[in-house]
Amino acid sequence: MTNDRLVQLTSKASVAAAFMLIIAKLYAVYTTHSLGILSSLFDSSVDMIASIGNLIAVTIAARPADHKYQFGYGKLEAVAALIQSILIGASLLFLVSEALQRFFSNDITVTHSTTGIWVMALSIVMTLGLTAFQRYTIQRTQSLAIKADMLHYKTDTAVNIVVLISLFLNTYYNNIDTIACIGICGYVMWATRHIVVESLEVLLDKEINVKDQSNIKAILNNHPSVKGFHNFRTRSSGKRIFIEAHIEMDPKLTLVEAHNIAHDLKDAVEAVYPHSEMIVHQDPVGYDESSERRF
Ligand SMILES: [Zn+2]
Numbered sequence: 001m002t003n004d005r006l007v008q009l010t011s012k013a014s015v016a017a018a019f020m021l022i023i024a025k026l027y028a029v030y031t032t033h034s035l036g037i038l039s040s041l042f043d044s045s046v047d048m049i050a051s052i053g054n055l056i057a058v059t060i061a062a063r064p065a066d067h068k069y070q071f072g073y074g075k076l077e078a079v080a081a082l083i084q085s086i087l088i089g090a091s092l093l094f095l096v097s098e099a100l101q102r103f104f105s106n107d108i109t110v111t112h113s114t115t116g117i118w119v120m121a122l123s124i125v126m127t128l129g130l131t132a133f134q135r136y137t138i139q140r141t142q143s144l145a146i147k148a149d150m151l152h153y154k155t156d157t158a159v160n161i162v163v164l165i166s167l168f169l170n171t172y173y174n175n176i177d178t179i180a181c182i183g184i185c186g187y188v189m190w191a192t193r194h195i196v197v198e199s200l201e202v203l204l205d206k207e208i209n210v211k212d213q214s215n216i217k218a219i220l221n222n223h224p225s226v227k228g229f230h231n232f233r234t235r236s237s238g239k240r241i242f243i244e245a246h247i248e249m250d251p252k253l254t255l256v257e258a259h260n261i262a263h264d265l266k267d268a269v270e271a272v273y274p275h276s277e278m279i280v281h282q283d284p285v286g287y288d289e290s291s292e293r294r295f
């Protein structure tokens with residue numbers, strides 16, 4: 001299976017899982033009147049909306065470049081991840097306010113908690129299965145969208161476990177789940193910031209990681225006709241990498257020779273980074289360009 005298809009399949013699986021969880025939790029809320037299950041139902045609804053958004057992003061983001069979007073649609077993945085992180089933040093605030101209300105009101109009457117326990121146990125098993133699948137896909141594809149999606153369902157597992165424990169313990173002590181819930185919210189907010197930072201980096205055209213940069217620079221330096229280079233810069237979009245550089249070459253080369261060197265470099269880089277596109281500008285070595293030089 002290709003990476004794109006795997007990302008799409010994973011994305012569809014999470015939409016389906018979220019939908020089933022919502023149905024099961026609706027039934028559980030109806031029979032138990034548990035606030036805990038209600039907040040986890042809310043959490044699952046946000047997940048489903050976000051997963052649908054993700055599915056759109058990974059199907060459209062995987063489309064090849066066309067004449068209107070010549071750099072492709074890769075950045076849609078980062079946009080989806082960013083929107084999801086905002087949704088997670090909002091659902092966490094909701095959970096905290098639920099927990100605080102519960103803490104100060106102390107009037108929860110949970111009925112038929114056995115039904116609730118079964119539904120929450122089922123939710124945990126389903127969510128664990130889904131996150132295992134997502135982890136496998138991330139390992140193979142590094143997809144940002146699936147990473148953001150998985151964070152959601154990891155939260156879900158924690159929330160489901162808290163609700164499950166609270167259903168067991170609510171006859172003894174009402175506030176134990178409230179405290180745990182607030183703790184989990186804090187942890188997930190802390191974890192979400194990575195996704196926000198990574199998405200913003202892609203959207204703002206941050207340089208690719210230093211290791212790949214130096215690999216590419218080494219390829220340029222290894223060519224016998226390359227006397228040096230400057231204005232090297234990179235950016236990424238989805239799985240694509242865009243590279244630019246000014247290559248310094250012997251001023252006496254013919255245009256055909258210089259052009260061949262440029263193509264050699266492009267081929268050498270693309271052999272190591274198949275999803276890269278490199279554009280080189282050809283400079284005669286020693287030519288004074290102090291005004292146009294960058295880093
Ligand atoms: Zn130059």
Ligand SMILES: [Zn+2]
Nearest residue numbers: 259260262263
């Ligand atoms: Zn050419």
